[in-house]
Amino acid sequence: MMPLSEVYIGEQYRDSGWFGVFMTLLVAAFVLVNIRRARGGKDLYIRRIAGLNAIDEAIGRATEMGKPVLMVPGLSDTINAIAVQAVNIFAYVSRIAARFANPILLCCYNAAVYTYAQETIRDVYQSEGVADRYDPDSVRFVSDRQFAFAAGVSGLILREQTAATFFLGEFYAESLIFAETANSIGAIQVASSTETTQTPFFIAACDYVLIGDEFYAASAYLTRQPVLVGSLVGQDWSKLMIILMIVFGTILNTFEIQGKTTSERTKGVWSQIPERNKKQSDTFMSQLFKPQLEKVKVERPIDPNYVPEAEAAK
Amino acid sequence: MIPLLQAQAPATSFWSEAFNSSELWTKLIITLIVGLVVMVGLLYAPIRARKPIVAFFTFISGAYWVLLYLWPKPIDRQPGEMPLNTVETVSFWLADSNNVVVSFTQILTGFLLGLGIFSLLKIHLTKISKGHKDAFFSIVLLASMGLMIWFGYADWFDRLGERGAMLDNRDNWGFTQYGRDFLFEGLLQQMDAAMFSVIAFYILSAAYRAFRVRSVEATILLSAALLVLLSLMGAVSFVWDENVKAIANGNPFILNFQLTEVAQWIRNTFQTSSIRGIQFGVGLGALAMGLRLWLSLEKPGSGS
Numbered sequence A: 001m002m003p004l005s006e007v008y009i010g011e012q013y014r015d016s017g018w019f020g021v022f023m024t025l026l027v028a029a030f031v032l033v034n035i036r037r038a039r040g041g042k043d044l045y046i047r048r049i050a051g052l053n054a055i056d057e058a059i060g061r062a063t064e065m066g067k068p069v070l071m072v073p074g075l076s077d078t079i080n081a082i083a084v085q086a087v088n089i090f091a092y093v094s095r096i097a098a099r100f101a102n103p104i105l106l107c108c109y110n111a112a113v114y115t116y117a118q119e120t121i122r123d124v125y126q127s128e129g130v131a132d133r134y135d136p137d138s139v140r141f142v143s144d145r146q147f148a149f150a151a152g153v154s155g156l157i158l159r160e161q162t163a164a165t166f167f168l169g170e171f172y173a174e175s176l177i178f179a180e181t182a183n184s185i186g187a188i189q190v191a192s193s194t195e196t197t198q199t200p201f202f203i204a205a206c207d208y209v210l211i212g213d214e215f216y217a218a219s220a221y222l223t224r225q226p227v228l229v230g231s232l233v234g235q236d237w238s239k240l241m242i243i244l245m246i247v248f249g250t251i252l253n254t255f256e257i258q259g260k261t262t263s264e265r266t267k268g269v270w271s272q273i274p275e276r277n278k279k280q281s282d283t284f285m286s287q288l289f290k291p292q293l294e295k296v297k298v299e300r301p302i303d304p305n306y307v308p309e310a311e312a313a314k
Numbered sequence B: 001m002i003p004l005l006q007a008q009a010p011a012t013s014f015w016s017e018a019f020n021s022s023e024l025w026t027k028l029i030i031t032l033i034v035g036l037v038v039m040v041g042l043l044y045a046p047i048r049a050r051k052p053i054v055a056f057f058t059f060i061s062g063a064y065w066v067l068l069y070l071w072p073k074p075i076d077r078q079p080g081e082m083p084l085n086t087v088e089t090v091s092f093w094l095a096d097s098n099n100v101v102v103s104f105t106q107i108l109t110g111f112l113l114g115l116g117i118f119s120l121l122k123i124h125l126t127k128i129s130k131g132h133k134d135a136f137f138s139i140v141l142l143a144s145m146g147l148m149i150w151f152g153y154a155d156w157f158d159r160l161g162e163r164g165a166m167l168d169n170r171d172n173w174g175f176t177q178y179g180r181d182f183l184f185e186g187l188l189q190q191m192d193a194a195m196f197s198v199i200a201f202y203i204l205s206a207a208y209r210a211f212r213v214r215s216v217e218a219t220i221l222l223s224a225a226l227l228v229l230l231s232l233m234g235a236v237s238f239v240w241d242e243n244v245k246a247i248a249n250g251n252p253f254i255l256n257f258q259l260t261e262v263a264q265w266i267r268n269t270f271q272t273s274s275i276r277g278i279q280f281g282v283g284l285g286a287l288a289m290g291l292r293l294w295l296s297l298e299k300p301g302s303g304s
Helices: A018-039 A050-065 A081-099 A111-127 A146-160 A175-184 A199-205 A214-223 A226-256 A284-289 A309-313 B022-044 B047-070 B086-129 B135-160 B175-210 B216-231 B234-248 B259-294
Strands: A069-072 A104-108 A139-141 A164-169 A188-193 A260-266 A269-277
Touching: A018 A226, A018 B047, A018 B259, A050 A069, A050 A081, A050 A164, A050 A188, A050 A214, A069 A081, A069 A146, A081 A104, A081 A111, A081 A164, A081 A214, A081 B259, A104 A111, A104 A146, A111 A139, A111 B086, A139 B086, A146 A175, A146 B175, A164 A175, A175 A188, A175 A199, A175 B175, A188 A199, A199 B175, A214 A226, A214 B259, A226 A284, A226 B259, B047 B086, B047 B259, B086 B135, B135 B175, B216 B234, B216 B259, B234 B259
Parallel strands: A069 A104, A069 A164, A104 A139, A164 A188
Antiparallel strands: A260 A269
16 A cells, blocks of 8 residues: 555656656746746847748738638637637738738638637737728638538639638648649648648648748747747757757667666566666666556545445446 | 536535535526626626736636646545545545536537537628529538538437437438438538548649659658658568568678668658657647746737
8 A cells, every 4th residue: 555645746746757747847937937038138039930931922922913811720629729829820911911901711610719810810900900901701610520621611712712821720631632722723822730740741732831830930930029039949948958858868878778787667666687688668768758657555535425336327 | 518517426526416406506506696797797897907807717727727737646546535635635626627627618619619600601691692603502501501400400309309219220210310311421421531532632743743853852752752652562572672681691781771671760760750859849839839828928819
């Protein structure tokens, strides 16, 4: 039975489980510290991102051709950080489009994202002083079924002959349907998927692709707001920390794996074994990243009102 | 969906009460009153106060998930057990609340779906009333939506009734069940499959453009893709590998040039590490974004 003092520790902190929690808190601290630095007037550098420079070019082209700009904030099942970030980028696109009186179309897969996008785009037109140019039907809910949505958006691309298309967010199998349909009518395309399996499809079919965290860097890059720039630098610090850990871990593992061992740790308990060559699971880094949890029993009082489900069903 | 207050026999959590008990009704009435007060308060709140109110509710909602992640989780918890101390009391409450908090999201999504349907109706009814050239498609869409909703609900009601169990057998089906089956399985699923199959053709045309030898990078991509494709063709990889084995004559270095070994090396060394690198970036970006949203540092539409 487990000692009472250990009950306080919590399942997620047992063995080396605390390390994951510690790393998460460290990343959060990096982000918050850098937001504070940026707010304090510190000049922070962001490298050039070609895909984001192309946004102005794409809208300019659409304006010259007098055709709409189409935006899709991905197929998030609910409103999450990815959908919010996509709509944030589309707010920038819509602002430029509003200035040039260029029509826009924003197609939503999820009803929650639809309401958020509608509010955001309406605010953009109002803040630009051209509220009369805002067409409430330009932000629309299409369908919450994957391929019905794909068919609906593809139909819109073909009927409206959009000059520029932006596919940013969570995309799955339908990514290539969108990208190839837009390509077939010669639309300039900027795309990004947080799903790594879909990024190659976008690279194959689109003009510009934001890879990985470039998607999250977009709003900081476009607006240079201190909060966003600081957060981006915090992410870079975190990446640097991860790179250092990978380098340190690689060197450490290379040396450790050469040696021999006479002890083995199974489910958090060390035991003596006959001498053998060290395995991957014996290394320090492996044990740090893979908590080994021994099954424990904690004695607790039973609720007097408790009725087991089987009895309750009778 | 899990009901907000589960009226079930094992009354072991804050969110569960016995069916028709006074505790259940008390909690329901308190929730209703608090809900109404909050709703009226929000309606009459001055415009300046709305931003801090939204920030407050965002913080409270996010704080639940942060607490759930950070607060010590109960170890070896069994049904019916009571907490040992204050730390466990909180952790039990957090764990029991999980289903309820998740169902809040589902309830909100349910309300918002109504807005989505309103958007669809508005766009397509306008098209029909103005005699737009594509009005026919709008009629088809609205008719399909209406029929699907009607047959879906009618079938659901039938299955709730006394005949419900009998309807598992196709011989007992009536007009409603055949109608629902035709619309859902016969039409919708087939059209979904048709759209999915279109991807195969798009892959071909996209691959043709991507794999043209235009630059050094494209040539490397083409070569790597070709090697991986060939390694997946059983006959080709068999002939290649057998020839390499014959040439190698046991030499371990030459054995590395077997097609399957080369393809595996490309996948393990380049593909996996690249994907992990991208995933690190995406994960960190999502964490930073979530933190900004939770603390209301991120304003809606801040991309502009």
